[in-house]
């Protein structure tokens with residue numbers, strides 16, 4: 001246990017997300033994490049402002065989640081899901097159907113968010129095939145969108161952000177429309193739906209589905225948009241026989257102030273992707289849900305089945321910890337937790353809008369974003385944040401906080417204070 005982490009080996013041999021083997025940025029060695037604190041090997045304690053990419057909503061090393069995992073190992077850690085089933089998966093799928101918007105009735109358990117998106121895209125195409133539409137195999141997606149890094153998911157991400165140019169021959173060409181840029185609290189502008197309308201009118205015969213992140217666009221831009229866009233988009237799609245895929249992988253499980261962001265627009269998508277916070281950040285697990293008509297049409301297409309089945313589908317450990325995490329959400333009163341964080345972020349980050357280096361400050365649910373005028377130097381900003389005892393990982397121009405729901409007022413204050421001290425220098 002006391003062996004030091006071989007940082008030099010890590011630097012020479014191990015890829016980290018979006019890094020170079022020629023000029024790797026530092027990866028800090030972590031010894032442990034408990035509650036909202038990440039403890040580095042040298043003893044430095046950092047208040048986590050990232051929830052390890054949206055996922056660790058209840059904090060690290062949580063007794064109830066630990067116990068759920070340990071208990072599950074005693075009956076089985078894994079069995080194949082092909083032809084077998086088990087209590088943790090059945091319980092989880094029941095819960096998911098119960099808490100997601102009404103009408104979503106069928107669940108595919110995937111092993112990561114990107115895979116859940118691949119499955120959603122296959123579902124949409126197969127559903128259209130089942131309805132007799134052989135040419136409806138393209139998607140409409142939004143600029144600034146992010147849906148994952150596998151090829152199908154990547155093909156519906158913002159083409160510039162995700163560097164489609166690198167893979168141009170392999171990448172299917174979909175229809176991109178401008179993301180709405182009316183914030184949720186601004187008056188709605190009907191013009192923001194124009195492009196969607198025209199695209200549907202001119203190309204719906206080729207289109208299987210519109211895929212989007214409801215209300216909050218995450219990794220592709222940290223942008224918030226008006227729920228009325230989503231409400232009307234759903235209606236327009238329906239008129240043109242186009243399905244709506246809501247990618248709630250980042251927004252699901254309370255982060256935006258509703259259990260699912262679709263609830264802001266009071267819609268049920270045809271297909272919904274879940275991931276990230278589903279296990280409270282303990283294990284990789286994701287899910288793709290669909291409505292009954294979609295499930296039936298998929299099953300009527302030539303294959304007769306959904307063409308996907310990961311080795312670790314429905315992993316019992318992941319399902320067991322997800323069940324415990326969903327129970328905790330309810331027990332902890334996530335609505336109150338998120339509302340408190342939203343209020344404190346709104347008040348606390350407001351002074352940042354006066355900094356010369358800052359272009360915009362916005363808060364929605366338990367997400368606070370400070371958009372800078374220029375892309376920030378990630379390793380330099382991180383150094384400054386670590387000096388102040390907080391963990392924040394900016395992306396492009398955006399420096400943001402999306403803390404675990406269990407963060408205390410004092411801990412969140414320390415994160416906000418660090419923003420106020422650090423950002424004027426960048």
Ligand SMILES: *Cc1c(COP(=O)(O)O)cnc(C)c1O
Nearest residue numbers: 112113114146147148218249250
């Ligand atoms: C993170 C994310 C994904 C991809 O999930 P992975 O588990 O990283 O594959 C897809 N869509 C959205 C909206 C995400 O935030």
